[in-house]
Amino acid sequence: MPTGALTGYVDVAQIVLYAFFLFFFGLVFWLRREDRREGYPLEAEVTGTLKRPDPILIPTPKLFHLADGKIKQAPQADTRPDRNYLGSKREPWPGAPLEPTGADPMFAHVGPGSWVSRDDAFDHTFDGQKRIVPLRVATHFMVHEDGPNPIGMSVFGADSQIAGTVSDIWVDRGESFARYYEVDLGAGGRRVLMPVTFCRTGRFSRTVKTEALLARQFSDIPPHADPDAVTLLEEEKIIAYFGAGTLYATPQRAETLL
Template sequence: MQTGALTAYLDVAQVTLYAFWVFFALLLFYIRMEDRREGYPLEADQSGAFNRDDWLFVPPAKTFLLPHGHGEVSVPNGKRDSTDRPVPGVKIANFSGAPYVPTGPNPMLDSIGPGSWAERSDTPDLSHDGHNKIVPLRVATDFHVAEGEINPVGLRVVGFNLVVAGTITDIWVDRSEQMLRYLEITTEVGTEPRQILVPINFGIFRKTGNGERIFYVKAITGEHFALVPGTNLPDSVTFLEEDKIVAYFGSGLLYAEPSRQEPLA
């Protein structure tokens, strides 16, 4: 046997297999570390204390540069959304993982269950060229409703209890995805009119008995539109505002009326 002829007494295929197993194990370990940059260390469900002993899988902090000059963020950092806004609810039972029941006057604003929202950045989503992605048609003047499609501007908006909530005044589009995101509504409920946004996927267009076309929202009642979270600026919506708006309508599917929380049977 010549010097270096390892194949005479080593199974190259088996060595290659073992090398792959080692590589794959290291890859899994790396992925498990990287997917724990947010939400870790874990917080105990009952005591509220952090599990700070998970030294093996929690990675060291890494700094990420945010786009469009929005600074930088380091994760993991141990921050919790509940630090500045405690959960306004109580657990239905004393065991780990038990769901919470909202205790606030309006459960759809309590950020519990389907109404949960995260502390996202309070800045608008921007396109690659730095312009706001989601804007009304009065800003995105190069967009228009396609011929033959329903133009919702001017239609009345009705909650699931058939109470008229307001009138559609504009359409908000995503200029990057080229699709409709929200309908802007001037409310007719509450103490005074407001300009609010309704996610387009929470309603459908219907015709009434007299042939009038309306936008019917099944998630909430007409009166609930008075408390839909708003936007700070009239022509833009931030990540945080979007989370709150969508959470409000999502929670209405469970909390808008007490019967929705009961068993189906």
């Protein structure tokens, strides 16, 4: 057989195309298995029990060695859904929305106010420093002279009432980004954290306003134990509280549009 005669009866381009299809299918299948390491097995909404893991679609457990020395397994064999909410389903069918059942929907942990039980530990940078801290700790950070400096500005709620005064800015050392405004409520000397993404800083008005909460609701913002740092779980609860305010701060917000 002459050299190169293989191409006379075999379509090499077609073989390469089929090989690529097989490779791409395997890649997508592997990626879809890997992204099921968290959040699975799913919960059966009708019975409340965990569905039996699929041995084909759910990957085998793998140990992950974290930077802080901890070892975590994913998927976890003893996974149980968090039951930290006060709500009931509007309808019995699967996928029906939850409706708050507590006295105050701001604390029902339903919908935009839901949160997950993250580790009650500090997040750290690559070099071991606490990641989210105020400027009084991260002294090498500063507010750019061309931008509005919110420190000292009055904080207004959605009801246009003063809730407090910005006393400091909490920055993310890992991403050089402002994450929270520290708000001094005045009464009792309590200071709370307000996510930057839930407020607007006025360059000319010299005020900070949020539409998520009323001024009186600032006193119920979940606290953080360390005055100069915040844990992952504390962050989760703070952001969830502001999220709840977008729908439950006033009774009118939870009403249907039609």
